[in-house]
Amino acid sequence: MSAATDALGSALAAEHAAIFGYGVVGARLTGAALAQAQQADAAHRDRRDRLIVRLTKVGIEAPAALPAYALPFPVTDPASAQRLAVQLEERAAAIWRVALGPTTGHDRRLALDALTDCALRAARWRRATGQQPGTVPLP
Amino acid sequence: MVFTVPVRKRVAGPASRRAVLGGLAGAAAAVALGGCWPARDKPAARATPHPLAPVVAGTLAMIDRYQATMTAYPDLSTRLAPLLADHRANLDALRRAMGTPSPSATASASASASVAPDPAGAVAALHAAEQAGQAGAAAACLAAVADYAPLLGSIAACRATHVEVLS
Structure with a gap:
């Protein structure tokens, strides 16, 4: 494995975690926020699938998803679900960076x-939680 | 050596006719000056620009643009100030990466940016500038050496979020 495929493997692991996280997030949301979570979930699945194809093509066994992932805090309502969504995007962004x-x-x-x-997506979730404009200088 | 200095300065590759002529013209000028050229005053070889320099220049131009817009339309300040702060933070990060410690050392090179005659036009101009800035930073990221790619990618992503905020 090269440094590049190592990094892509880490990104795949991050995408697995984000997809798990959005399952938790979506369960606490309704309406437009739920639709936003579903779109994000679909985008992460698409990225995951592309990574699996990419790694498989060069003969590397793509890391599988874990059965469950520890959450950074309890998700009990829409507000905490949206806070988790921000974190999921920030963590995935950091790995991709x-x-x-x-x-x-x-x-x-x-x-x-x-x-x-x-x-x-992180900026959109921050705005959904009332932060304006919800941007950060170095995502 | 009086005659060699201007020639050396101009001829980098195979000597073209123009370069030779230019060298001769320079030599003639040196003769006309009639003195010896002290060795320590030889024109120095031009330094290669730092690979991050174009992105720094673009960030400075963006900061100018935001400042001029906020001066012209103070009502936009609340909306624009966080985005301006992002660009300033990007500039700091670029300077740290380049090892340029003093922010005051590099004054903004561009003239004060012009601002549209109405607030909506001014915001539209910022939107267009952010779009162009995102494309520029993305291209720089894709072409960069490994050390600079993450920073340039983050700056491109930051500008993408600005485009959305200004839409």
Whole structure:
């Protein structure tokens, strides 16, 4: 395994965790917020699938999802669900950011697109929780 | 050596006709000056620009743009100040990465940005600038060495969130 495929493997693990997290988030939301969570969940699944294809193509066994992931705090209502959504996106963004270093070409493009999408979703969730404009300088 | 200095300065690769002529012109000028060129005053080789320099320049221009817009339309300040703060933080991060410690050392090189004659137009201009800035930072990220790619990617992602806020 190269540094690039190592980084993509870490990104895949982060996507698995985000997908698990959105299952918890979605269970506490309704209406527009639920739709936002479902869109985010679908985007993370799409990224996961692309990573599995990418790693498999170069003969690397893609890391599987864990049965469960520890949550950073109890999710009991819509507010805590949206706070978790912010964290899920921030954590995934941080992993993708790291992946930019060792990757090149199409892999770096994949990482940059993923980082940008995570940053956009994190900002949207911050705005949903009342933070304006909800941006951060270095997502 | 009087004659070699201007020639060396101009001829980097194979000597083209223009370079040779330029060198001769420089040599003639040196003769016209009629003195010896002290060795320590030889023109220094031009330093290669730092790979992050274009992104720094773009960030400075963006900061100018925001400041000019907020000066022209103080009512927009509440909305724009957090975005301006992001750009300032980006500038600090770029300078740290370049090892340029003093923020005051690099004054803004661009002239004060012009502002649209109405607030909606001014916000639209910022939106367009953020879009162009995102594309520029993304291209820089994709072309960067490993050390700079994460920072440039984060700056591109930050600008993408600004585009959405200003939409």
